[in-house]
Amino acid sequence: xxxxxxxxxxxxxxxxxxxxxxxxxxxxxxxxxxxxxxxxxxxxxxxxxxxxxxxxxxxxxxxxxxxxxxxxxxxxxxxxxxxxxxxxxxxxxxxxxxxxxxxxxxxxxxxxxxxxxxxxxxxxxxxxxxxxxxxxxxxxxxxxxxxxxxxxxxxxxxxxxxxxxxxxxxxxxxxxxxxxxxxxxxxxxxxxxxxxxxxxxxxxxxxxxxxxxxxxxxxxxxxxxxxxxxxxxxxxxxxxxxxxxxxxxxxxxxxxxxxxxxxxxxxxxxxxxxxxxxxxxxxxxxxxxxxxxxxxxxxxxxxxxxxxxxxxxxxxxxxxxxxxxxxxxxxx
Ligand code: NAD
Numbered sequence: 001x002x003x004x005x006x007x008x009x010x011x012x013x014x015x016x017x018x019x020x021x022x023x024x025x026x027x028x029x030x031x032x033x034x035x036x037x038x039x040x041x042x043x044x045x046x047x048x049x050x051x052x053x054x055x056x057x058x059x060x061x062x063x064x065x066x067x068x069x070x071x072x073x074x075x076x077x078x079x080x081x082x083x084x085x086x087x088x089x090x091x092x093x094x095x096x097x098x099x100x101x102x103x104x105x106x107x108x109x110x111x112x113x114x115x116x117x118x119x120x121x122x123x124x125x126x127x128x129x130x131x132x133x134x135x136x137x138x139x140x141x142x143x144x145x146x147x148x149x150x151x152x153x154x155x156x157x158x159x160x161x162x163x164x165x166x167x168x169x170x171x172x173x174x175x176x177x178x179x180x181x182x183x184x185x186x187x188x189x190x191x192x193x194x195x196x197x198x199x200x201x202x203x204x205x206x207x208x209x210x211x212x213x214x215x216x217x218x219x220x221x222x223x224x225x226x227x228x229x230x231x232x233x234x235x236x237x238x239x240x241x242x243x244x245x246x247x248x249x250x251x252x253x254x255x256x257x258x259x260x261x262x263x264x265x266x267x268x269x270x271x272x273x274x275x276x277x278x279x280x281x282x283x284x285x286x287x288x289x290x291x292x293x294x295x296x297x298x299x300x301x302x303x304x305x306x307x308x309x310x311x312x313x314x315x316x317x318x319x320x321x322x323x324x325x326x327x328x329x330x331x332x
Contacts, residue, residue, distance in 0.1 A: 005070070005071050006032060007075060008088075009084075020284040020287065026295070031063075031068075032053065033072065035057050037056075072091075074095065075125075078174045082107040085101075088120075089118040094294050096124075097124055097125065104317065105313040108309060112310055122306035124306065125286070125304075126286075128282070132278070137248065138191055140272075146251075146270075147251030148252075152248050154235070155245040159240065170213070178220055180238075182220060182235075190312075193226055193248070198226065199331060201328045202323045205221075222319050244259040
């Protein structure tokens with residue numbers, strides 16, 4: 001029996017996930033949640049969804065009475081994740097929630113506790129955590145093939161277009177590039193180094209205060225200090241393209257990946273040679289693996305649960321505080 005999933009938020013990423021799920025072996029798209037009836041009509045036809053599995057934001061809570069849906073994948077703007085995830089949990093359905101899981105660490109913590117109390121899983125849509133070349137580098141690091149890890153660099157950014165989109169609205173986004181794309185460098189540092197940061201420092205550059213208003217970061221450089229003495233040096237930006245790169249350096253070798261988080265093939269090499277795992281659509285692998293986690297209790301090699309997402313939210317908040325104060329911020 002597959003994991004029967006409803007997608008909430010039929011936007012551009014929702015469509016990408018729905019398309020990717022066509023190739024899933026363990027997960028199946030069976031339901032829709034949308035405020036736009038015309039989208040529901042066209043998706044229903046394209047994906048063969050039954051009427052009884054379609055909801056809007058008003059009648060969504062009735063999903064609790066629908067035995068044919070196991071999980072809801074929340075793919076709405078960041079500022080709505082908390083409400084949407086909590087309503088899903090209270091309806092007794094497992095929650096898969098896009099990144100960033102919330103717009104504050106307090107909201108993320110509340111989501112974790114509501115899901116735990118409701119006895120449902122909360123998984124964050126971290127697709128890189130299941131990608132084959134990424135996992136290969138992590139396995140090599142765990143096996144000591146890079147020796148002692150000394151340094152990580154993460155570069156994450158793109159030039160954002162339409163100035164009216166929700167990503168540039170602080171209420172719906174919770175922040176700018178950091179919440180959207182900088183989070184990949186935070187994730188990368190944590191899974192590549194294999195430790196949790198103790199402190200952060202950060203600096204912000206804003207060249208366009210009209211497009212990037214108060215509460216929307218344009219470019220932030222940040223550093224994270226780890227218990228083993230490693231410092232990760234990272235860049236998050238909405239105003240430069242061609243920034244999708246990870247570099248991990250150790251006493252016996254290195255790994256470099258570029259692109260490191262884009263949708264297409266993840267390419268790179270280590271001191272031992274190129275990374276050669278074949279590309280599989282990330283969201284297909286992610287949804288099959290998440291189905292195995294929910295249905296069989298399988299453990300992810302790199303965790304993607306709500307508590308992991310909460311760690312990232314705490315780091316993001318510390319980065320924002322470090323930008324504001326100019327001080328090093330300790331993560332307890
Ligand atoms: P989008 O704007 O294309 O889609 C958002 C959807 O939410 C739209 O269908 C919109 O109608 C709906 N929506 C519901 N209530 C809304 C409201 N009050 N205001 C605005 N829209 C509302 O955005 P997207 O690119 O699909 O991003 C959605 C989420 O997915 C975000 O959290 C984003 O960070 C995440 N995302 C993740 C990845 C990834 O690789 N994991 C990639 C892209 C986006």
